[in-house]
Amino acid sequence: MPLRHLKAVVFDWAGTIVDFGSRAPMGAFVEAFGRFGVTITVAEARVPMGLPKRAHVKALLSEPAIAERWRKAHGALAGETDIDAVMAVFVPLNIEVIARHADLIPGALDTVAACRARGLKIGSTTGYTRDIMQRLAPLAAAAGYAPDNVVCAGDLADGRPTPLMMYRTFADLGVYPPSAVVKVDDTAPGIAEGLAAGTWTVGVSLTGNACGLSEEEFAALPPADTGRLRRQGRAQLAAAGAHAVIDSVADLLPILDEFETRSAKGERPGP
Numbered sequence: 680m681p682l683r684h685l686k687a688v689v690f691d692w693a694g695t696i697v698d699f700g701s702r703a704p705m706g707a708f709v710e711a712f713g714r715f716g717v718t719i720t721v722a723e724a725r726v727p728m729g730l731p732k733r734a735h736v737k738a739l740l741s742e743p744a745i746a747e748r749w750r751k752a753h754g755a756l757a758g759e760t761d762i763d764a765v766m767a768v769f770v771p772l773n774i775e776v777i778a779r780h781a782d783l784i785p786g787a788l789d790t791v792a793a794c795r796a797r798g799l800k801i802g803s804t805t806g807y808t809r810d811i812m813q814r815l816a817p818l819a820a821a822a823g824y825a826p827d828n829v830v831c832a833g834d835l836a837d838g839r840p841t842p843l844m845m846y847r848t849f850a851d852l853g854v855y856p857p858s859a860v861v862k863v864d865d866t867a868p869g870i871a872e873g874l875a876a877g878t879w880t881v882g883v884s885l886t887g888n889a890c891g892l893s894e895e896e897f898a899a900l901p902p903a904d905t906g907r908l909r910r911q912g913r914a915q916l917a918a919a920g921a922h923a924v925i926d927s928v929a930d931l932l933p934i935l936d937e938f939e940t941r942s943a944k945g946e947r948p949g950p
Contacts, residue, residue, distance in 0.1 A: 684942035685935060686859040687852050688794050689802035689845065689878070690826065691729075692812075693780070694865035694887025695928055696787045696803075697819055699894040701728065701865060701887045703780035707772035708739070711765050716752040719745055721891075728888040729866025730839055731806050731832030732773075736765045773807075774814050781818040784886050785894070786929025788823050793932055800852045801826045802860075804844040804872065808833050827852055840871035845878065858947040861938060863928060865889060867919035874920050877949030879938045881931065882916025882924040884908075889915050922948060 694701030708724040723745065727738035739745050740757040749757045791801055803826040805812060812831050819825070828851035830844040837843050845862065849855055862873025862880045865887025873880035884890065885905075889912035890897065900908070913924045923934045938948075 683939065684859055685797075685799060685861060685879075685939055686854040687800040687802055687848075688861045688863060688931075688935070689804060689848050689873070690791075690928070691864040691866070691869050691883075691887075692803060692805040692807060692815065692819075694728075695784070695863055695869075695883050696791075696824060697783055697815070698780040699782070699784050699886050700890060700892045700897070702891070702893060703777055704728070704732070704735075704773055705891075707769050707776060708735075710772055711769040712739070712745075714768055715749070715761075715765060717745065717748045719748075725888055725891060727868075729806055729864065729868030731837075732769065732808055732811075733762060733766050733832070734838065735806065736769065737762050740765075770808060770810055773811050777811060777814050778818060781815055781822075782894075783819065783822050783824055784928060786927060790928050790931050791824060791826075794935070797935070799935075800854060802828050802830075802848040802852050802854075804830045804839075804848060804869075806832050806839060806866075806868070838872075839868040840875060842872060842876035845872055845876035849876075857949055858942065861935065863931060865916075867915065870916060870919040870921045874948075879948045880921045880923075881934055882913070882919065882921035883926070883928060884912030884916055884924050885926040886928070 690696050705721045705724050709719055712719045727735045746756055809831045828848055830847045832838045835843045854860055857877030860878040862878045864870055865883040870880045870882055890908050916924045
């Protein structure tokens, strides 16, 4: 189906294009908090996923149970300097492990190539800091993935769930209106980013944060567990407002056709 309205697709990184299960940040968060005498679980660390990493740390420290653990360890609730201190530990830890979680998600390259064949530009935004992306982006490029831009947490005055990184992407790619852009993400803040910018949004339910399993772990699941995780992930991302939810980026192309058909009928994603 030839595309007429859509001009670009903007992909998230971890859990959407690379790092099946979005696992790289998890151990780094657990280890970083542990170095400050505060124990958190991987499940707790996943809750704010999609936010810029400093906002992620702040959200964790604002969660009542974790806030109380910090108070017991340090004699007071965490403040801004504590957030910065945790970030100073987290970022190098995340950089250290990123190469072990840089594999492209199956089907990602084929999907991106098909998007380019349709004349679509390829943008990207991420909750990772620029320091982390300076390690990850060359690994992805060596594997064949090089989007037309990369906007990182910390590049602008604010990140997700605000639309600022999307606005920068519009300018970088030279694309408008927002209804001509599709945002693809595996987290609620990433969906909110697209909605705030006025784009179409697609949630990814099984290769990212909502599922949280490695490719090997996921492949070993019995069908009943796969179905349960699919339903849970779809419910989370639909509740976040995604216009469509797919299992993996490999399933994107029919959704682009659907959005093009809806656009041709005069439907737009924004308010």
